[in-house]
Amino acid sequence: MDARVDQAPAIEDVAIETRNLNLWYGTFQALFDVDLDIRRGMITSLIGPSGCGKSTFLRSINRINERLGYVTTEGTINVLGNDVYRASVNLTQLRKHVGMVFQRPNPLPLSIRDNIIFSYKLHAQDRNRLHRSEQDEIVETALRQVLLWDTVKDRLDNSATQLSLEEQQKLCIARLLPVQPSVLLMDEPCSALDPAGTNAVEELIWELRENYTILIVTHNMAQARRASEECIFMLLGKVVEHSRTDEMFVTPAQKETADYIEGRYG
Amino acid sequence: MADSMFKATQQNVSDEHRDFLVQLLFFGMTVLLIIPVIIILCMLMWKGGPAISWEFLFSEPTNGMTAGGIFPALVGTVWLVTVALLVSVPLGVAAALYLSEYAPDNWLTRFINLAIINLAGVPSIVHALFGVGAFVLFFEFGTSILAASLTLAIMTLPVVIVATRESLQAVPLAFREACWNMGATRWQTIRRVVLPNAVSGILTGVILEVSRTTGETAPIMFTGAAFFLPFLPESVFDQTMALSLHLFVVATQVPNVPEHLPYGVALVLIGMVLLMNALSIGLRMYLRGQKKW
Numbered sequence: 001m002d003a004r005v006d007q008a009p010a011i012e013d014v015a016i017e018t019r020n021l022n023l024w025y026g027t028f029q030a031l032f033d034v035d036l037d038i039r040r041g042m043i044t045s046l047i048g049p050s051g052c053g054k055s056t057f058l059r060s061i062n063r064i065n066e067r068l069g070y071v072t073t074e075g076t077i078n079v080l081g082n083d084v085y086r087a088s089v090n091l092t093q094l095r096k097h098v099g100m101v102f103q104r105p106n107p108l109p110l111s112i113r114d115n116i117i118f119s120y121k122l123h124a125q126d127r128n129r130l131h132r133s134e135q136d137e138i139v140e141t142a143l144r145q146v147l148l149w150d151t152v153k154d155r156l157d158n159s160a161t162q163l164s165l166e167e168q169q170k171l172c173i174a175r176l177l178p179v180q181p182s183v184l185l186m187d188e189p190c191s192a193l194d195p196a197g198t199n200a201v202e203e204l205i206w207e208l209r210e211n212y213t214i215l216i217v218t219h220n221m222a223q224a225r226r227a228s229e230e231c232i233f234m235l236l237g238k239v240v241e242h243s244r245t246d247e248m249f250v251t252p253a254q255k256e257t258a259d260y261i262e263g264r265y266g
Numbered sequence: 267m268a269d270s271m272f273k274a275t276q277q278n279v280s281d282e283h284r285d286f287l288v289q290l291l292f293f294g295m296t297v298l299l300i301i302p303v304i305i306i307l308c309m310l311m312w313k314g315g316p317a318i319s320w321e322f323l324f325s326e327p328t329n330g331m332t333a334g335g336i337f338p339a340l341v342g343t344v345w346l347v348t349v350a351l352l353v354s355v356p357l358g359v360a361a362a363l364y365l366s367e368y369a370p371d372n373w374l375t376r377f378i379n380l381a382i383i384n385l386a387g388v389p390s391i392v393h394a395l396f397g398v399g400a401f402v403l404f405f406e407f408g409t410s411i412l413a414a415s416l417t418l419a420i421m422t423l424p425v426v427i428v429a430t431r432e433s434l435q436a437v438p439l440a441f442r443e444a445c446w447n448m449g450a451t452r453w454q455t456i457r458r459v460v461l462p463n464a465v466s467g468i469l470t471g472v473i474l475e476v477s478r479t480t481g482e483t484a485p486i487m488f489t490g491a492a493f494f495l496p497f498l499p500e501s502v503f504d505q506t507m508a509l510s511l512h513l514f515v516v517a518t519q520v521p522n523v524p525e526h527l528p529y530g531v532a533l534v535l536i537g538m539v540l541l542m543n544a545l546s547i548g549l550r551m552y553l554r555g556q557k558k559w
Contacts (some may be wrong), residue, residue: 062447063533108459110458118458
């Protein structure tokens, strides 16, 4: 079963490369020999039925899986040519370069301003000499990038948890940007939002695609179709198909993909 | 016929009847529970109330403790509780932080948790004897505020740890995950997000500990509290009087004590504890209001 894109992309076009990636939760194997080349500077969506390993795959890229303690990973994941499982990898640096957005918006119980400046401060070399004006600039830039500035500019000191879910999710994206990540991982970023919120966040993700490599897990077939350039279909821990989104939805190469897209299981 | 479809059966009627009886029973038990509390408070007010005056609070006992006030005991209790807190709060909060935020789930952690639960169940007189052996004799602190406070601290440590751990675990995991995913270390996460949101619960636990420490008698009896000592302590190496022991003494050990005196001491003691509890409730309500989720 050849799951790779027909023409192998040139090395410099690949943001995330995995080879023989196997992953176990205790004795349960969740990923089987995942070989993927996820291209730089575009949106790739991961689809598949519940429990197929999409979120597990996403969470192994920034190694947040390890928090669970009983996870075993084999194989390699290279992010921009660097093996993330090498012993010399510092998790703080990894997570600076690989940001993550969750299913439920999870702003910190701090003000809007402090939410944005939080990760910048974590990673800043001179965090104690950060002037208020610099902070304000960082906050404004990040909020403008997620199209939130105009709605919240007059209440930056209000609690972030009082924002609407849509605004919270945008904020959660915005707070990743000041440290200039290369990759953004998104785990069903719209599934807690209403249709209008979904639209707004999807549009935002689409806007961001030029500057970041975005990998987005979704249950929503229509979303994968309209909001991603490449698409990966996974089933039972294996990659079944990886191709351009428009191709996959019109002429899927594998029977399982066709069945899933047409809603015969899921 | 439509009407009879929803009509109560004999079964329904008897079930509801039983439900009412059970509710009545439980209400009765609850009333039974608070009656002693009300009686105690009323008795104390009635019999001890006349004893309370500025002079009673701020003068020394005289005439072999059959007259005068309770000032040295009041000050001694404040000393004992304060020193005990200075020891148990940092220790307890640090231990709870380790157990809740750092400890892996292994046999050692489970063993420590078990030990803490068991420590909470140790009778206070056993703590007292431990205090004598460890602090008075082995560390040679003598019978002093330090030895008594350390004994109190060890006794109340489980309460602080459990209260702190519970309020730490009430902070949603999502906040921690958000922090970790931005590359925050565990300490950065604790300091910036977890602790600020757990502080109300921790304070409540601490104040409850204060009120319990205030009333304890056994642990301080052999380790630092004096029978009669009409001077104020000057350092932690001095002995001191304490309210709880003073109550025991004037109620049982000294002849010819006027009846209102022990009741007055008891009223002051319970007043301190109630004040502490009220403070705790008020603080918790205030800090809850400050929470941002």
